[in-house]
Amino acid sequence: MWITSSLTTVLTPTAVALGNFDGVHLGHRQVIQPVVPSHPLGESGQLLHSTVVTFHPHPQEFFSGQPRRLLTPVHEKAVLLKALGVDQLILLPFDRELASLSPEQFVEQILLDRLKARRISVGLDFHFGRGRTGTAADLQAIAASKGVEVMIAQLKSLDGERISSSAIRQALQAGNLALSNHLLGRPYSLVGRVLQGQQLGRKLGFPTANLKLPPEKFLPKLGVYAVRVHICQPGDSRALLATPSLPGVMNLGYRPTVDGTTQVVEVHLLDWSGDLYDQTIVVSLEKFLRPEQKFASLEDLKAQIQVDCDSARKILTGGCAVEREL
Structure with a gap:
């Protein structure tokens, strides 16, 4: 799998799953799955590179200045993503410049111009752009105006428990491995x-x-x-x-x-x-x-x-x- 943190070395065009994906848990897989049929094709029959775009460092770490503990450090995340069929992992550098982009600028400058995204998948609770003002619905509307499809994965629960990285951390902190492993799927x-x-x-x-x-x-x-x-x-x-x-x-x-x-x-x-x-x-x-x-x-x-x-x-x-x- 190709791993890069530079937008000048990405493989394009892309089918992009966008998010932090810490843990690569069952909910994350629901977001990633739409972009990983073997070498998905665009409407013109063009080869699309199945790509996960995540932020490095985590936005919360950038704004707080405090190191964030990860369920899956980069090496572990890469191995798990490759096993799901992902071709490319982009560790998008999260800095002041990226944080200042409006939702429209992020879509147009990053996803469309630099990544040549032809298909995008996000979770229902995804937020992006300056001040996290952009929602999944906003992403869908902005991309649709450019002819790009956005799929929004519904929030996933398992036996009534919402699957999230936060819920997994809480279960691990409580020593509840039955729950954490259930939500992770491993x-x-x-x-x-x-x-x-x-x-x-x-x-x-x-x-x-x-x-x-x-x-x-x-x-x-x-x-x-x-x-x-x-x-x-x-x-x-x-x-x-x-x-x-x-x-x-x-x-x-x-x-x-x-x-x-x-x-x-x-x-x-x-x-x-x-x-x-x-x-x-x-x-x-x-x-x-x-x-x-x-x-x-x-x-x-x-x-x-x-x-x-x-x-x-x-x-x-x-x-x-x-x-x-x-």
């Missing part, structure tokens, strides 16, 4: 490289992989999780799409029992041994087991880790323990 995943830590887990008999994540990655509630893990091969750019199969336990927190001051993400693979240093792994969050807590001693911590492992094994493998060597 388990929420953390993708990162394994670094050498303090090896406390190894001393306790539960060696862990210390995971380095992108700094902008949104993290769920602190605590212990039952997870599934996929170990990536070098150059495996589509690893996020793999089905994680190795059962494990993840701790997300500050390790208060040993007076930790730095937040860590540690993963212990059940009934498995091997060297994971410098490898990239995908950690799929399946169930929240318990909040982070401080124990009176390392022996108490060790006993609780064993309980956590037993709980995760029952959830993920039906209680079957099989030793596996790398």
Whole structure:
């Protein structure tokens, strides 16, 4: 998939899905689907490049000056979009100049003149232009005057729950993985490289992989999780799409029992041994087991880790323990 942040290097003409698409959840897919039949054709039979246009940085980050945590950092978003059939991802630089464009100027200068859009898809709640004054209906009317079709996807709900990135974040913060994964249409995943830590887990008999994540990655509630893990091969750019199969336990927190001051993400693979240093792994969050807590001693911590492992094994493998060597 072609990825660019420059309007001078885009592939044109385009069929464009427009939005932030953080999470690439089930609602987002409803917006993207109309522009990704294999190489959609315009009315004249002209090849259109199926394109997602998103803003970078997120407009809220630009206006607030505060970093915004993302459900899907750019690399993850690109992998998920490619799997949906998207040809091109445009990371439209959101700056003062872009923010000052009126709705009419944005459509004419960006979508029509620069991207040569021949088909556009947005969600019903999409807003754009200076002060977010433009609506999906405004976009449809402006584009129609230029002979360009705009499709407006209705807001999507699942079992009565509105699907949105905000709802997914709230569910993750509450440790409600059943809901967050339901709205995403897949388990929420953390993708990162394994670094050498303090090896406390190894001393306790539960060696862990210390995971380095992108700094902008949104993290769920602190605590212990039952997870599934996929170990990536070098150059495996589509690893996020793999089905994680190795059962494990993840701790997300500050390790208060040993007076930790730095937040860590540690993963212990059940009934498995091997060297994971410098490898990239995908950690799929399946169930929240318990909040982070401080124990009176390392022996108490060790006993609780064993309980956590037993709980995760029952959830993920039906209680079957099989030793596996790398």
